[in-house]
Amino acid sequence: MSLPSHHPFSIEYTANPHPTFERAHGGDDFIEVPEMQGLLVHGYEAVRALCDHPSVSRNPMDAGFGDAAEMAKRAERWPTLESAALQMIEANENSNSSLMRDLLAPDFRPGMIRKMDETVHEVVEEVCAPFRSERALDVVKTVQEVPLRVISRLLGIDDATQDANLFLSSAPDYFRGINPVASDEDRDKAEVAAKTMYEVLARTVENRRANPQTDMVSQVIEIANQRGDVSPDVLVRVLVVLVAAGTDTTRLSTTLAVKTLLSHPQEMEALREDRSKLKNAVMECLRFESPTKYLMRASMEDFELDGREIPRGRLILLSLMGAGWDPTVYPEPERFDVDRDLRGSLNFGFGSGYCLGVHLARLQVGTLLDFILDHLPSNARVIEDGITWDPGNLSLREITALPIEMP
Ligand code: HEM
Incomplete structure (x- = not known):
């Protein structure tokens, strides 16, 4: 069955959402997707308001996504995967609560920021070496290990150990399986991967409890000890949420940023000459080609937003990229x-x-x-007809191949 071009799972929307943006910004925002009880929102002001609105929940199940019997069946077949998903939802729902934010605050400590800088530079030099030596390559394959290696080193999983190999090899299967519309087969693989990741992270936590260092896990343990109310299991689950939230988003952002830059040779040359613009260029790349397809929210009651009635029980899908292409805020997007x-x-x-x-992103x-x-x-140029996308992800714009040549 072919899907309408605005549909979140259509290939058109995933690869080229601009016609839908034009429709939304031309006055037809809040596009209905009846089979998902969904509302697609692309206008900047509405997206911003609904990101953090008292009448919406950050848990899509509140809109009837996944009934209780189905959830119980899933928890039986994929217990580790489902407990990780619940942790993520809890973390999302309680983002006001201080647990996640307290524990993950090391991100902002000066010592950790220095360490991040060194680690990211080392990993990019190592992983991206093929850009120096090859005449043609797939950007997706080449950069995909950057965020995983970065987070694994920052957490303190020693590169030279079997645990680092286990972590790096199991994470991709895990990420594929946490997609809300993953196939059963992908979930089976993800269950095995999730167990491995938990075990590796649990061992790292145990090890750093006995032998604290300057890595992120040691810092998170220190904060957990100060709070006194965090069990080792919750600590490991928070780390899994951190890895899940930070890896695919960064992997796709870097890939899409390379695509944008290579498609704009003049701007690329200007940037090559003046790197002081790099910080702003990063944000412009993320606006131009966002890795996020939709943030999910659910309406918990009937309410009104800017003169528009929003009924209870809707899955609200917020397009950050749509907001970044709203011409009333970003002229000539x-x-x-x-x-x-x-x-x-x-x-x-x-x-x-x-x-x-x-900061790390x-x-x-x-x-x-x-x-x-x-x-x-x-x-260097992108081979346009070799680009491929996977439309089956509701949260992320999954680009699966970006071949380039450097004649
Ligand atoms: C360029 C890459 C990244 C992008 C575009 C991105 C984007 C986002 C967005 C849009 C949210 C808000 C989600 C919502 O409101 O539903 C979010 C939340 C979050 N991000 Fe990132 N992110 C990136 C990288 C990272 C990295 C590297 C980490 C950590 C290693 C990370 C950790 C988190 C966490 C833990 C949350 C949840 C915060 C909460 O619910 O309190 N992200 N990210």
Whole structure:
């Protein structure tokens, strides 16, 4: 069955959502998707308001996504996977509560920021070496290990150990299986992967309890000890949420940023000459091609937003990329402009659930672009007809191949 072009799972929307943006920004926002009881929202003001609104929940199950019997069946077949999913939902629902934010605050400590900087530079140099030596490559395959290796090293999983191999090899299966519309087969694989990841992280926590170091796990344990109310199991689950929230988003952001840069050779040359614009360029890349397809929310009661009635029990899908292409806020959104005023950007969400890894995220995208600018020749180009997308992800714009050549 072919899906309408605005449908979240259509290939058109995933690869090229601009016709839907034009429709929404032309006055037809809040597009209905009846089979999902869904409302697609693309206007900047509405997206911002609904990110963190008292009448909406951050748990899509509140809109009837997944009934209790189905959930029980799933929990029986995929217990580790489902408990991880629940932890993520709890973390999302309680983002105002201080647990996640307290535990993950090390992100903002000066010592950790220095460590992040060193680690990200090391990993980009290692993983992206093929950009230096090859004449053609797939960007997706080449950069995909960057965020996983970065987070694994920051957490303190020693690279030289079997645990690092287990962590790196199981994570991709795990991420594939946590997609709400993953197949049963993918979930089976993800269950095995989730168990492995839990075991590796549990061993790391145990080890750092006995032998604290300067890594993230040691810092999280220190904060947990100060709070006195965090069991080792909850601690491990928070770390899994951290890995899940930070890996795929960064993997897709870096890939899409390379695509945007190579498709704008003049801007790329200007940036090559003046790296002081790099920080803003990162945010412009995220606006231009967002890794996020939709943030999910559910309406908990009938309410009104800007003169529009929103009924209870709707799955509300907020397009951050749509908001970034709203011409009333970002004039001529189709222009990729690294000097653009991006204050108020929604790239990392808004309000109480604002991204906890924003520093690390910007650092990774910026370091990768800096590396590309150092090593990619001006005639490098994207092979447009080799680009492929996987439309079956509701939260992320999953690009699966981005071949480039560097003649
Ligand atoms: C460029 C890459 C990234 C993008 C575009 C991104 C984007 C976002 C967005 C839009 C949200 C808000 C979700 C919502 O309101 O429903 C979010 C939340 C979050 N992000 Fe990121 N993120 C990125 C990288 C990271 C990294 C590297 C980490 C950590 C390692 C991270 C950790 C988190 C966490 C823990 C939350 C949940 C916060 C909460 O619910 O309180 N993110 N991110």
